[in-house]
Amino acid sequence: MHATYKQRVETVMHNLKQRGLSHLLVCDPRSIQYLTGAYVEPGERFLGLVLAEDAEPTLVLNELFTVPDTSACAVRLYSDTDDPLALVATLCDADQPLGCDKNLAARFLLPLMERDAATKFQLASDAVDDARARKDAAERAAMRAASRTNDAAMGRFRELVHEGVTEAEVAGQLEEIYRELGAQGHSFTPIVSFGANAADPHHEPDATRLVAGDVVLFDVGCRQDEYCADMTRTFFFGEPTERQREVYETVRRANEAARTLVAPGVRFCDLDRAAREVIEEAGFGPFFTHRLGHQIGLDVHEPGDVSATHDAPVQPGMCFSIEPGIYLPGEFGVRIEDLVLVTEDGCEVLNSYPRELTVIG
Numbered sequence: 001m002h003a004t005y006k007q008r009v010e011t012v013m014h015n016l017k018q019r020g021l022s023h024l025l026v027c028d029p030r031s032i033q034y035l036t037g038a039y040v041e042p043g044e045r046f047l048g049l050v051l052a053e054d055a056e057p058t059l060v061l062n063e064l065f066t067v068p069d070t071s072a073c074a075v076r077l078y079s080d081t082d083d084p085l086a087l088v089a090t091l092c093d094a095d096q097p098l099g100c101d102k103n104l105a106a107r108f109l110l111p112l113m114e115r116d117a118a119t120k121f122q123l124a125s126d127a128v129d130d131a132r133a134r135k136d137a138a139e140r141a142a143m144r145a146a147s148r149t150n151d152a153a154m155g156r157f158r159e160l161v162h163e164g165v166t167e168a169e170v171a172g173q174l175e176e177i178y179r180e181l182g183a184q185g186h187s188f189t190p191i192v193s194f195g196a197n198a199a200d201p202h203h204e205p206d207a208t209r210l211v212a213g214d215v216v217l218f219d220v221g222c223r224q225d226e227y228c229a230d231m232t233r234t235f236f237f238g239e240p241t242e243r244q245r246e247v248y249e250t251v252r253r254a255n256e257a258a259r260t261l262v263a264p265g266v267r268f269c270d271l272d273r274a275a276r277e278v279i280e281e282a283g284f285g286p287f288f289t290h291r292l293g294h295q296i297g298l299d300v301h302e303p304g305d306v307s308a309t310h311d312a313p314v315q316p317g318m319c320f321s322i323e324p325g326i327y328l329p330g331e332f333g334v335r336i337e338d339l340v341l342v343t344e345d346g347c348e349v350l351n352s353y354p355r356e357l358t359v360i361g
């Protein structure tokens, strides 16, 4: 088995043991990719990787899918008329509790529970999530490269903006630029928001046309070599008003306050607090309506919020976003988002695209 995957499986088995478990059924396709190198999107069909003490990891896969070219696990195929859960049961010890993935769908979990009333089930995907949270050297390199591409792409995206263009027209041109720059495509549906639409943090690009005086918010990311980038920049199409400047500078300072604090041992909640305090002191506290950030890697949102309720310390190898925002309904919104990677003695900021207030057009 490839040394990387062997090491990852060993880490997960160690984590499982600490939770009193010897078996885990992994269903999240990205977790399976992390542990085997094989990525399969199974749609409605069952996909599971069974990890069991003293046994080879075994992927249970519908035979309609291409069998992954990996030596990191055995593969057991089933047909559309087979019961994949019967196959899973043969790989598990019914006398031992089975660790389950948070993504194990109820349509599979409930029949599995009914098979043997004596078997106990326990949510245990954090055994994988904790391993995924601490990126190894190859993953750190991939995260850096994806964000470098995102920085380069942002320089191209702002050139697409001109009076009268719609958000959807701009958004529709981004993927080709990512591909030209060597990425696989988007890591999530891009957000392009003009003017008051930027006050909706998850606005979907629509037919709104750009007019002078609008803010232009790009929240964009590419997937490159399987790893995700995610960055937000907010530009001004024409000279900003005093209020726009004040809001922008407040968000920029909030981003900086948290970003410069990141080091091993600092708690996630302290980072959230540092950014939130800047925004509260400027009087915009009620308008920063979301957590400061999220972890990121093979998925754009990975478990472990950067928020007031997460009081664990950050650790070397963790990668997450710092994305404060101020959203003024009916007026405009500003968000500035960067990815950071915690190192052994501090942090690397993975994005270097400028954060200074920038007027375009």
Ligand code: GLY
Pocket (backbone or CB within 6 Å): 188, 219, 220, 230, 294, 321, 323, 337
């Ligand atoms: N694009 C979603 C986010 O920044 O989390």
Ligand code: MN
Pocket (backbone or CB within 6 Å): 219, 220, 230, 231, 232, 337
């Ligand atoms: Mn984002």
Ligand code: MN
Pocket (backbone or CB within 6 Å): 230, 294, 321, 323, 337
């Ligand atoms: Mn984000």
